[in-house]
Amino acid sequence: MTVPPDTLTGRTGEAPAATAEESELLVRVLGALLREDVVGLRTRGTVLERPDGPWLRLPAGEATGALLLPLGPDGYQGQYAARLPLLVRESDGARLTSTDEVLAALGELADPADRPGFEAFAEECRQTLATMRLHTRTREEVEAVLAKRHGPDADSWLGLDGGLAYDTLAARLDHPVYPTARGRLGLKESQLRSYAPEFRPRFALRWLAVPRGAVTVPGGEATLPRCWPTPAELGLGHLSDSHLALPVHPLTLGDPLHEALGATGLERDAVLSERAMLGVVPTLSMRTVAVAADPRLHLKLPLATSTLGLRNRRTIKPPTLIDGAGGQRLLAKVLAREPRFAESILQADETVYAHAGHELLAVLCRRYPAGLEDSAVVPMAALLAPAPGGRLVIDLLAERYYGGDPLALLDACLTLLFDWQTTLFGYGIGLESHQQNISLVLDEGAHGTRLRLLFKDNDGPRINTVRLRDTLGTDAPAPADFADPRIFAADDQPVLDLFTTITVHLCAGSYAFGLARHGRAPLDRLLALVRDRLAEAVERLGTAPGEPGAALRSHVLDAGHLPVKAMVSAGTLLSKERSGAADINKHYTTGPNYLLSAVT
Template sequence: MNSITEPTNAEQMNTATDMTSTTNMTSTTIDAAESMQTRSAQQYAENQLLQALVDGLWVEGFFDGTDGEWLALEQAQSLLGSLPRDLSERWLLTEQPQSRLWRWQHDEGHALVMLMQPGITQAWEKVPGSQVFHQQSSGEPSWCALAPRQLMLEIFKGQNVPSEETLEAGELGLGEQVFLEALRVSEEQTALSVDHRVDTRRLLERSSAEFFTIMEQWASLLDRPYHPTAKAKQGLSNDEYHAYMAEFAQPIALRWVAIPRGQMTTGAGVDDSDMGPAAWMADATTQGALKAALEQQGLADSHIAIPVHPWQHQHALPKWLDEAFKAGQCVTLEVESSPWLATSSLRSMAPMDSSAHFLKLPMAIHSLGASRYLPAVKMLNGDLSASLLHQAREKDERLAESLYLCDEGKWWAFMPQEATLFDEAPRHLSAMVRSYPEQLLTDSTYRLIPMAALGTPLPEGGHHFFDDWLAHRGLEASFETVTGLFAELCQCFFELNLRMFRLGMLAEVHGQNAVLVWKDGQCDGLLLRDHDSLRITVPRLEEHGMQDPCYCIKPGHSNTLYHDDPEALLFWMQTLAIQVNLRAIIDTVAGHYAIPVTTLWATMAQVIDSQIEQIPFSAEDRQLLRSQLLEAEDWPYKLLIAPIIERAGGPGSMPFGTGRTTNPFQRVAATTPMATPSVTPQATADAVDTATA
């Protein structure tokens, strides 16, 4: 087959001149309130997933090597005109000068048809709100709008993964089956979340701890942006999904299991006087009940009690550790904790009071292509990373002032004498007490904001935290004020991350791990959690008086913690920090306030350029950063779909690969500067008034 014949760069960028907030997530923001009145949650979920799926397929090159064709305007109008009226109506309403119709006849008499437009983070993306059609020209001509799973089946057919007969019989390869099942679950569970409303009213009137809990619920609604299977929590029934996902705010009573002191590994924050997690996260009543239960079983001196998620106790422990329980090594205690609440990461639990002590527990559900267990080796590496982060704060005054760290050194993991750190079974029975800086949850001037919440549009529209932020400052929403808030956020985010980069390290600052510390209307700093994913380059650490932490890496397995040079380290800033975290915030803010996405991307570029100049980098580092971040023709991209299909299930962290895509700053720089609107009212205001009437 021939490669895709694309319009020239000049054609792309000329048509992209008027790019506004019509990027991946806009279909879930600008017309969200109106769409929720006229479409079901299931339809909304399908649209959300279809956008992420099509864009992911394009940027990962699934259509490379096909004989797809870009239709001339006359051909496109003719083809669209043949659509049944009820299918063509939405396309006609979303006509835009830069859009192009792409058609791939993948089988005789069968074609896929989709409306595409130039993108910023990738060359081409689906026009938000448009559908993808299957066109049958043989026999009785027909059109059919495809749901995400149907689209993947057509693609597999077109790529001759299975034959048509095996497709109909459901006989796909294991990897294809794994991905299709994840799509199915993601669609079903996304609809459950969309059908629920997180109460985001009067946010700044709530206590700091309650505010944080609500923002975690908000962040959970989308999970990881741009990932078509992100919401799939495989292993949870619909009832369990309602009971254990953060957005539903259902209290969760934890179970307790006693594990032998002699068959346990503990964290850097656990000493010889250790009384276990209960000393940090259980009230006096629960502590008394645990003590009595241990004494009754004759285990008071030999065992320690650790909390277990009720789903894990019911489903995973009988599968993975049945022999340990039958042998009496591990013993279930008939004690339940006071209720806890799930956070956006599902296996991390928040207390229902203002305590600074949270929990992280293993859950053997399958999410993002990986099982969510909690292995001791990860927590050991997290202790090593925490030590480096504390050293970084000592070596940089701004980091000392504004980089906040969770204490993740208090952890306990079952480790039988014959087991290794890399065995599967023990990693299903462990617990971490994650302690937040207490002042951030008790001082009413502070607010903790998971950055994922800023990049998650509410399905019903009508609210973004920037609304609360502006109101706190007594400002009206306008082009200038909203852009100003985004610039402040970027300034805080990039200053701290680039200062860490200068020292030879980068945290995994996607929207779930990076928490904005907001103090009385100002960006005060960043709070980091999940320290086990700190990426480093040892030569640069040594230049600044730090040493190789000697991470524990499984022999023969890929390593994502060590990098040979700073250029390789930048991969994580370009992908997780910008292409996922900040991009989602741009798309959501642009959609909510009807501000051009190009403006926000240009604002980010200006902030990065300014920080490169202001931070005391060497001349070589400044050149590297400008070259790789601002001037390079293309960027690395973290593949999402193909790695899930290739792994075809199994243990391990989230599977990923590396590809190449556009440099968003170069794409924006190539567009013609746009006129600055004077005042831009909230795009969904009228629809929201109707929706909430």
């Protein structure tokens, strides 16, 4: 039967009221599924105009019948977003108001080979909902912890130690695109409280003594941090001459570690120390921990869990360590040729690492630059997070450094960010430097506020080999210098895709839409700011035919549509064989170009 309009607007057949967290999650999930055209929502659906606004009608199969989704305007990465937290079954007017119900209905429309992915995503949603509720009820508790460890006023959290407090705030904020980013598959509440950044815990690492011959340390053991314990300090003095210690995250103990040792044939020769040593604090990425006694030193450790999708495992494949070091060396070459960025672009050192040939037996020793103790070091991911007291982090920073004007802070950030990233594009380089991988470094200098950008995680770039050779000549690395062949391409397209989905969408567009949502300025003004600053950076590259700026103008500024990450499809819903994703973090669909609306 056809559902009458009053049922569609919710005046009959009411389901029990959902909690705020449930409604928020379902709207985000429906929006992501619509954006990624899951089961043909976009391409097979028909938009119907109803008295309360537009609805999408998706023709369906015999078991389910047609489905109806209330639509609202989006504009960020899709034309439409979900307007209400529900999906309606047209045949009987049933209102599906939970992620379980919605994914079950949509899963019925999917190819049978894909249905396990819908079930997995439903579990991902359940875990995310539990985490969201946990965050809600522990907000005051965590704010008290931050006040005790870092001080009561967020605008006084300085240095890399203060940055850990901002990581805690960012970990309680949703990802701009991925709807279930706050969930970590398989972890219990007690484990989140003990090891997740949103609780600002401190814990000690465990250590595994591994035969030296089984461990790769490219720079030699002397390059490892001075805090590295010896087997003797771990109570394994009889192994001092033959073994080297590797850190193990407590969450990797048990079955994951046993399986890794079995896979590498080390189960008899590697010895787990009974002693926990070296106090650490989790950073925003969770698997990366800061050494409490030396916040400049971060250790990236593999975890046997997933975030941002079932297939997005938090392990560390040894080849990525090679690529991270190679990426850093490449960026150092560019910085040496671009002295105007010498004081404004900072890089973490990622050249020291060790592994024993398995994705759970590895560590990256990341060292941050010195001299940041008097600066605010704030991950971009924290800017729209509420600080203790309820004000946004960006407002607190703007009050301290930009006369209370958050748009002035955003303007300064975009100017430097676009200048650097377009310069890299001119060399044929695109970085996967999303909000979590860039920190703002703010302080007061002799000439007023100084803004710098601090980058980390260089293991997943995309490089146009032709453009790189043209600009760096003999200094250009060869593809053989990296482990992942997907890094290199013979044209700009992969670099453009990465530039757009990471730098433009996540590091610029999301703040325009986010600040507009928070009422800081009209959306058109914020989008005009993004477009103007990007256009200025593009012009500096040159926009004549064949010049790099021409590609950015054509494919980003003036394109009718822009690439959009299909993160749910590639990360959980579909197998790689079904999605065709060569890289689940670089699998795309398309969305509207919101920069076109800023053209004056």
